[in-house]
Amino acid sequence: MIPSIPQPRAFRAAYMAYVLLFFVYLALPLVVVAVFAFNDSQFPSLPWEGFTWNWFFGDERPMIGVFHERPILRAIGTSAIVGSCVALLSVAVGTSNAFLFNRYRFRGRGLLYVLMLLPLVIPGIVLGISILVFSSTVANGLWDAVKYDAEMLRPGLVLVVLGQFSFITTIATLVISARLQKFDQTLEEAALNLGADRLTAVRTITIPYLMPAIIGALVVAFLMSFENFNTTLMLVGSDAPLTVAMFDRLKEGSTPLLNAVSLLLMIGSSLLALVMIAFQRRS
Amino acid sequence: MQSQARLGFFLLLTPLLLWLGLLILIPHVDMALLSLRERVGVGQYTTSLANYGIFFGEPLYMWTFLRTAVMSVLATVITLIIAFPVAYYIAKMARGRTRSALFLLCLVPFWVSELVRTFGWMILLRETGLFSSLLQWAGLATGPVEMLYNDAAIMVGLVYTSMLFMVVPLVTTLESLDDAVIEAGYDLGGSGLSVLREIIIPHAMPGIVSGSIVVFMLSLGNYLTPTMLGGKDSLWFTELIYSQFIVRFNWELGAAFGFMLLFLSSVIVWGTLRLTGQTLERTMG
Amino acid sequence: MTPDLECRTLCKRFGDTLAVQDVSFSVAPGSFFSILGPSGCGKTTIMRMIAGFLEPTGGDIRIKGRSMLNVPPNKRPVNMVFQHLALFPMMNVADNIGYGLRRAGLPKSEIVRKVGEVLERIGLPGIGSRRVDELSGGQKQRVAIARCMVLEPDVLLLDEPLGALDLKLRERMKIELKSLQAAFDTTFVYITHDQSEALVMSDQIAVMNHGVFEQVGTARDLYYRPETAFVAGFVGDSNRWAGTVEQVDGSTVALRTAEGLLIRSRAQGKALAKGEAAEIFLRPEAIRVARDAADLAQFDNQVSGVVSSLLFNGAASRILVRDEVGEEIEVTLPQSGEFATLSRGAPVRIGWSGDQTTCFARQG
Numbered sequence: 001m002i003p004s005i006p007q008p009r010a011f012r013a014a015y016m017a018y019v020l021l022f023f024v025y026l027a028l029p030l031v032v033v034a035v036f037a038f039n040d041s042q043f044p045s046l047p048w049e050g051f052t053w054n055w056f057f058g059d060e061r062p063m064i065g066v067f068h069e070r071p072i073l074r075a076i077g078t079s080a081i082v083g084s085c086v087a088l089l090s091v092a093v094g095t096s097n098a099f100l101f102n103r104y105r106f107r108g109r110g111l112l113y114v115l116m117l118l119p120l121v122i123p124g125i126v127l128g129i130s131i132l133v134f135s136s137t138v139a140n141g142l143w144d145a146v147k148y149d150a151e152m153l154r155p156g157l158v159l160v161v162l163g164q165f166s167f168i169t170t171i172a173t174l175v176i177s178a179r180l181q182k183f184d185q186t187l188e189e190a191a192l193n194l195g196a197d198r199l200t201a202v203r204t205i206t207i208p209y210l211m212p213a214i215i216g217a218l219v220v221a222f223l224m225s226f227e228n229f230n231t232t233l234m235l236v237g238s239d240a241p242l243t244v245a246m247f248d249r250l251k252e253g254s255t256p257l258l259n260a261v262s263l264l265l266m267i268g269s270s271l272l273a274l275v276m277i278a279f280q281r282r283s
Numbered sequence: 284m285q286s287q288a289r290l291g292f293f294l295l296l297t298p299l300l301l302w303l304g305l306l307i308l309i310p311h312v313d314m315a316l317l318s319l320r321e322r323v324g325v326g327q328y329t330t331s332l333a334n335y336g337i338f339f340g341e342p343l344y345m346w347t348f349l350r351t352a353v354m355s356v357l358a359t360v361i362t363l364i365i366a367f368p369v370a371y372y373i374a375k376m377a378r379g380r381t382r383s384a385l386f387l388l389c390l391v392p393f394w395v396s397e398l399v400r401t402f403g404w405m406i407l408l409r410e411t412g413l414f415s416s417l418l419q420w421a422g423l424a425t426g427p428v429e430m431l432y433n434d435a436a437i438m439v440g441l442v443y444t445s446m447l448f449m450v451v452p453l454v455t456t457l458e459s460l461d462d463a464v465i466e467a468g469y470d471l472g473g474s475g476l477s478v479l480r481e482i483i484i485p486h487a488m489p490g491i492v493s494g495s496i497v498v499f500m501l502s503l504g505n506y507l508t509p510t511m512l513g514g515k516d517s518l519w520f521t522e523l524i525y526s527q528f529i530v531r532f533n534w535e536l537g538a539a540f541g542f543m544l545l546f547l548s549s550v551i552v553w554g555t556l557r558l559t560g561q562t563l564e565r566t567m568g
Numbered sequence: 569m570t571p572d573l574e575c576r577t578l579c580k581r582f583g584d585t586l587a588v589q590d591v592s593f594s595v596a597p598g599s600f601f602s603i604l605g606p607s608g609c610g611k612t613t614i615m616r617m618i619a620g621f622l623e624p625t626g627g628d629i630r631i632k633g634r635s636m637l638n639v640p641p642n643k644r645p646v647n648m649v650f651q652h653l654a655l656f657p658m659m660n661v662a663d664n665i666g667y668g669l670r671r672a673g674l675p676k677s678e679i680v681r682k683v684g685e686v687l688e689r690i691g692l693p694g695i696g697s698r699r700v701d702e703l704s705g706g707q708k709q710r711v712a713i714a715r716c717m718v719l720e721p722d723v724l725l726l727d728e729p730l731g732a733l734d735l736k737l738r739e740r741m742k743i744e745l746k747s748l749q750a751a752f753d754t755t756f757v758y759i760t761h762d763q764s765e766a767l768v769m770s771d772q773i774a775v776m777n778h779g780v781f782e783q784v785g786t787a788r789d790l791y792y793r794p795e796t797a798f799v800a801g802f803v804g805d806s807n808r809w810a811g812t813v814e815q816v817d818g819s820t821v822a823l824r825t826a827e828g829l830l831i832r833s834r835a836q837g838k839a840l841a842k843g844e845a846a847e848i849f850l851r852p853e854a855i856r857v858a859r860d861a862a863d864l865a866q867f868d869n870q871v872s873g874v875v876s877s878l879l880f881n882g883a884a885s886r887i888l889v890r891d892e893v894g895e896e897i898e899v900t901l902p903q904s905g906e907f908a909t910l911s912r913g914a915p916v917r918i919g920w921s922g923d924q925t926t927c928f929a930r931q932g
Contacts, residue, residue, distance in 0.1 A: 002375050002465050004621035006640055007475075015372065022369045023385075026392050029403025029443070032413060036406060046416045093298045100295040110564075115303050117563055121496065121552050122307075123504025125521045126541045129528055133317050133538060134310035166306040198287070227396040229507050230521070234528065243398050250402065250511065262399040269394040277387075463654035466621055469642045471668035471719065481667070485658035 030266065037259035055260040066260045075245035079226050082157060082241055086164045086225040087218045093165075094172025094217060095210070101173075102180045119167035128234030131163050156237030163231040168224050172217040179213035180206075212280045219276040223269055311545075318538035334539035344523065344540075351520035352547055354434065355502035358441040362449045362498050363491065365442065370453035370490075371483070375462070386454060393447040401511045404440050405431060408512070432514030440508040445501050449494040456490030457483070492561045496552050503548050520544055570633040572597045572755040573618070573646075573723045578627035580613050587613045589779040590627070595723070595757060595772070600749050602758045602766040605776035606802070611759040614776075615725050618757070619648045631722050642671075647716035648725040652732060653708055655700045661687075661711055662696030668719045686718045689751065705733050709741060710748075717752050726758045730765060742768050763803050767791070775799050795836065797928040800849040807850040807897050810930065813840050820922055823848055828893040832868045833925035845930035852886055853900040854924035857907060857916055864919030871897070872917045875910060889918055 040052035059068045139153035152158040191201035229243045321333040373385045407413045408430040418424040468478040509519035527537030571594035580588040588610045595601040603611045616622040620641030629636040669679045690710040730738045746769045749756045766773045767787040774784040783795045794800035811823040821835050873891035885901045
C-alpha cells in the first residue's frame, strides 16, 4: 500500500476519493460559516438574500457590523490581553522547564516529568473548577485571617490567565524541549572554549537556536488561549473573553454578526499560522 | 562552578514546582477535600462521603456519567477509523509537496476556535440549515428536517473537533515507518491486509494510543459541543458540573462530580496505556 | 538448462530520463551474480523491477523461464535483502523469520521447526526470542538473509546489504556471504558500488553505468581485460592518461600523452586510427621499478624519473614517479626490501609491457 506496491486501479481511485471526501468534510463547516457572513439576512441560513458587507461595517440596527459592535470589540481586546499574558508566562516557564529536564539529572526527575505531562490528561473543566475552588479557599482564608479581600482571587481575568497557563505550559514545554533535544551541546562547549561564560554561551548560542521553537510556542500558546473555552468558562468574571461572549450570544440565537466575527478569527489565526511557518522555514 | 550549577538548577526548578504545586497539585487536593465536606448547618461542615452518596444514589447522575463515558469512547473509535486511512495516505502515499500541503490542510480547521467549528455544524444541521434545504431541494424530504439536538449531532461535532489530535500523531508515527519495511512485508509474501495487521498497525501503536488518549480526554471534558449540538435529553457530564458550580452554587457536590470525571479519565487513560504496553512519557512526550 | 533469472531488453523510464536501457542478461542456477556500478547508474532500479516494486517500461523478466510481468511482488519466487535490512522492529527474530512462512499458511509446528533449522544454518541457534534491536550488525545481516532463505526462493536479491557495516565487519561478511550462498546453493543477485565486494564474492559481474551494462564477465575478465574505458577506470586502480595515436602496428599502438610521454599499448575494443584521441590505462602493479636500465630490457615501455612522493601503506605501498616530461606515474613498490631505502628525489627507472597497457578510443 505504498506507491511501489502495485494496486488495482479501482482501489487507488476509491482511496483517493475517500481522502478527498475527508477534506471536504474538514472544510465544509468553515466554508459555510464564512459564506453566510455575507448574507443580507437576519439569519445565517438559507435562503440566500444577496451579498452584503453590513455584518462587518454596518452601523444601523438591525445590521450592526463587527466594527461597530462595542461588546464584541471589547471581548476581542480582552482575549488578546489574556492570550498575550498566557503566551509570555507559559513560554517563559516552558523554556525553564525544557532546560531543567534537558540539562539536569536529579532524583525525582521522572516523577516530575510525568507530573509535567499531567495537565494534558486532566479535563479542562476539572482544571478550571479546581483552581476556582483553591483560589476561593485562599481568598476566604485571607478574609478570615486579616480581613483582606483578595479581589484578584475571585473569578476574573487573573484566574482565567492562571487557568489557561496551567495546561498551556505543558504544551510550551514539549515544543521547546523537542528542539532543545536536537541541540548539539558541543556548540555550547565551543562557546565556552572561546571565552564565553556559561550564561553568555546560553544567551548567544542556545537561545538563538531555540528561537523558532520559542516563537512557535508563543503563537501556539496565544492561539490556544484565544480559543480556550472549557477552563475559561469556569473562571470567567464580568469581563468575558471572546469565546465566552460569543457563546452567550449564540445561546440567545445567531445572527450573521457571529459569522463575521468567526471569519475575522479564521483570517487572524491563519495569518498568525502563516507568519509562524514562514519564520520556521527561514531558520 | 559546582555551586553555580546548583544555583542554576534551583532557579530552573522553582518555576516548575510553583506551577505544578500551586496550579495543579494543591488545587486538586483542595477540591478533593471540598468534595468530602458535608454541610450540616449554616457554616457548619463535617467530613463525609455524602456527596458521593448523592452521586451514586441519583440515577440521572449515574446515567449521564456512563453515557458520557460510552459516547466518548465511541467518538474516539470513530475518529480513529476515519483518521487512519487519511493519515496513512499523507504519510505513505503522498510525496513531497503534496504531502506537506495535505498535512497543513489538516491543521487549518484547528487554528479556528472550537466555537466557530461548532457554529458551522449548527448552520449545516439545523432545521433551516444547509443539509435540510439540500434534502428538500433533492426531493428526499417533504418538509424541513431537524438534524440538530440529538446524539448523532454531538458525535459529528466531537469527531470533527478531535480530528487533528488523531491525525497528527498518526502521521508522525507512520512517517517514521521505513518504506523498505513495508516492501519487505510484501516481498516475503504478505498481502495488503496482513502487512497492515502485522507491520503497519503495530508500528503505529504509539501514535494510535496517544491520539486516542487525547481524543478521549477532549471528548470527555467537552462542554461546548454537547451543549450546542445536543438536545434536552442528551446531557453531558460536564454540564452537570457546570450547573452545580455556577447555577446551583453547590460546590461540594460539583467538586465530587469533578473528581468522578477525573477518576474516570485517569482509569481509562491508565488502562489504555497498560493494555498497549505504552507509557505516558513515550506517548505524550 | 533454463537460467534462474533472465532479463530481456529491460527498460525503465522515469519521465524524460532513461534509468535502465535495454539491459539483457541471464544468471545460471546456483551462481553469484553481481551488478557493480556507481550510485545512480540504475542498478537499484533493476533490482526493484526484479522484486516487483517497479514496473518495467519495456522488456521482460523471467524467473525459471516464467515471465514475472504483472506478477505482484508478494507472489514472486524472489526475495530481497534490503539495503538497511528492513527487519521488522515490532517482532522478535523468530517472528521475523517466520513471517513469510505464516503468509504461506504453514502449520505452527512446521514454522517453528523451519525457523529453528535456518537459525542453526546461519550459526545463530537459540536467538529466536531476541528482539531485533538487541542484535549486532553482523547478526542482523544473517537474520535478514535467513528470513528470505527460509522461503527457499529461486533467486535472492541483495541490495548493498553490507553498506551500513564498518570496514572490519564488512571484510568478514564478504567471506561469510559467499559461504552462505554455497551452503544454501541458491542464486544470489547482488548489487553494490563497492568493487571489492563484487570481485571477491561473484561468479559473474556486470559493470553498469548510465543505465547500460558496460561489460559482463568474471572478476578476472573485468580486471585484466576491460572492454570499455569505463570498466578499466572503475574496476581497480589505474594510471590514466589522455593521448593521441601516433602509430598503429597490428594490435599494438603507440600513443603520446598531452605532456609528451610516449606509451606503447595494446588496443582494446574499436580499432584505432592514426591521430585519433584515446584514453590509456595502466595498473600501478604492472610497472616494474629498477635502479638499472638493464633490469628493464624486456619491456617495450621504459621511463626514467625521480621519486616525487612516497605513499606508504604496508603491502599496498606505492611511489609517485615524475618522468622527464613531467607526467606523474603511480607505481606499486615491491616490499621485498630492495627499495626500503628509497627516498623522495631519488632517481629511478620504471618499465612495463605494452600488453599490460590498455587504450580505448576517446568517447564523444
